[in-house]
Amino acid sequence: MNQMSRRTGVTLTEAHRKILTFAHTHYETHGVPPLYTAIQKATGTDRPTLERLFPHGIASVYAWCGIPVKQGEDGCKPVAEVTGEPGRALFLDHNATTPPRAEVRDLMARYYSGEMGFGNPSSSSPEGKAAFDLVMNARKSIAGLIDAQPQNIIFTGSGSEANNLAIKGIACRYMDSPAKGHIITTEIEHPSVIESVHFLGMLGFDISFIPPKKDGTIDPTAIMEALRSDTILVCAMAANNEIGTITPIRKIGALLKMAEVPFMVDAVQAFGRLPLSPKEMGVTLMSFSGHKIYGPKGIGALYVDDSVDLVPVIHGGGQELGRRAGTENVGHIIALAKAAQLAHHEMDEEWDRLTRLNAYFLDRLHASVTGCVVNGSLTARIPHNLSIGFPGVDAGALLLSLANAGIAVSSGSACHSGSREVSHVLHAIQADSTRYGTLRFGLGRSTTREDIDYLFSLLPEMVRQLQG
Incomplete structure (x- = not known):
């Protein structure tokens, strides 16, 4: 509440x-x-x-x-009467999650069958040593992808936990200070960042929120102008999860490095899609997640620069170099490393393919649905994310219409959850939520031109009916 x-x-x-x-x-x-x-x-x-x-x-x-639930006149509007092909399912929600790829599933099956052992990495037994080696090899593998060292990688239970550890782990060093300190973040961050800094605000930290430009990008100058002598941390995500815009992390990092202010980056949507080198980019802390790159849910990681001394958020044993207590989730850790290796191996090729698919999607959209708007920059964005505003349409009704036809997408508001609050990201970029219903389409490894054609064989009629 x-x-x-x-x-x-x-x-x-x-x-x-x-x-x-x-x-x-x-x-x-x-x-x-x-x-x-x-x-x-x-x-x-x-x-x-x-x-x-x-x-x-x-x-x-x-x-x-x-x-x-919602009741009475506040309920969702009627859905469109458009039927898809029987038995056909189309998943266009890859920004929300991705299905574990076959190579990852096979590796997890091998581990959880006992083929690769079951030991506790903290145990001194031979089984424990074998498990420790699996975790260490995964740590080395991920570190190598971002030009880091193994000791810089901390495994967590999710990207959200990694964000919490990064932000609160820095802030806790200043708890004994009467003035606490000043934290800068942006208005379009993931809720795990927004809520973490709000929590710290209740504890006495001073928080500054940087608004985005109208195209959803962040101006590095605005961050620099907000810096103060007591600023202890700056947080800015690499790529936005709702509208796909890319933040100029390298420029911000260079400025903050000169100012000697720690820089935390939520890279959950960018890891495996954009080349990342935190040390070179001036980034102090960087979070990742497994289920966004065709790995399993329930596993994430945090890059921690050698210059940072984080206070643990989870206390107990000395796992993860004393930064995160709890027996390591060995099977998911090695699956994360496998997914990350595969994503980086295919990164350039997949970026080009999705860029072409993105352009094809927009061509079909503008040719068949009049008056739509694309939220966020058309150039500084990850190509698998498309946030589209449909004029005169209730987003919840269109979402359910697509779902009834077997097509999965995301909406800026969740009609079925009883929430009518406008997305904080859409609000920050001043999107017109009264005249436009917004859906997010997330393209993925399995998405083809034929899938886009199938979507647009149904979508225009759905929009026409809902506008009526």
Whole structure:
């Protein structure tokens, strides 16, 4: 509830807490959300007052409580009556996740069958030594891809955990200081970065958010102008997960290196797609994730420069050079290294192929759907990401229309979750969310021109019906 109030700029009062507590308890008890009449009977808050308290009335109440439904006139609009080919499925959501590729699945099957051992890497037994070697070889492999040393790579449970470790691990060094310190980040970061710095703000750190330009890119000059004598960290993502824009990391890193300020980069969307060399780029901390590069979920990594002394976020044993306690997830670690090696081997070829596919997608879009807009820069972007605004269309209705035809994409808002909050990224670039419904199309290794043709054999009619 505190997180949602911060995101929407609402100051929580006792009235808010009373309504939210009742709604949560009602849903837990009855399995259905309370309607206005039930809320008024239990809390004394009538409908006009509730809609004044919350940005989207009862829809916000449900979303803030985590109730995954919406009711009545606030429900999603009707979907289009367009049917896809029976049994055909098309996955166009590769920015959200990617399916583990065959080579990765085979390696994991070998490990989890016991063929490669089952030892604890922290054990002094022969089995433990064999597991330690598997982890160390994976560490060396990933380090080699980014011109780093093995001791610079820390394995985590996800990219989000890596971001949390990087940001909080730096900030914790300043906890005893009365003034704490100043942190700079951008308005279009991943929630794991945004929420981490908001958390630190509640602990007394001063936070500055740099707005993007209208095309979704970040101006290095704006970051430099925000620097202060007490700035302890700057965070900026390499490639945006929602609109695909690429941040000029090398320019920012060079400026921050001269200023001697640590630079943390969320490279989850860029790793395996763009050449990355943190040392050369002036980057102090850089996060990665396995499931974005056709590896398994539940595994990530963090590059930590030798100049940085991170305070652990997870305490316990001395694993990961004392920076992250917990027995290593050996099978997923070696799978991450395998996926990373394959992605880097194919990087240039896949970039060129997806660039051509991206252009073909936009040609088909502009030829068949009038008035669409592409969010973010058309040049400084990763080619597998396309954030498209459709005029006069409800994003949730179009998302469900595509889903009913077996086509998976992502939306800027999740109708089925009860949330009507505008994406913070779209809000930051001043996208017109009142006239345009935004969907994100994520191209991948398996996507072909024939897939794009199939999409556009259905999409224009769906948009026509929903506009009507």
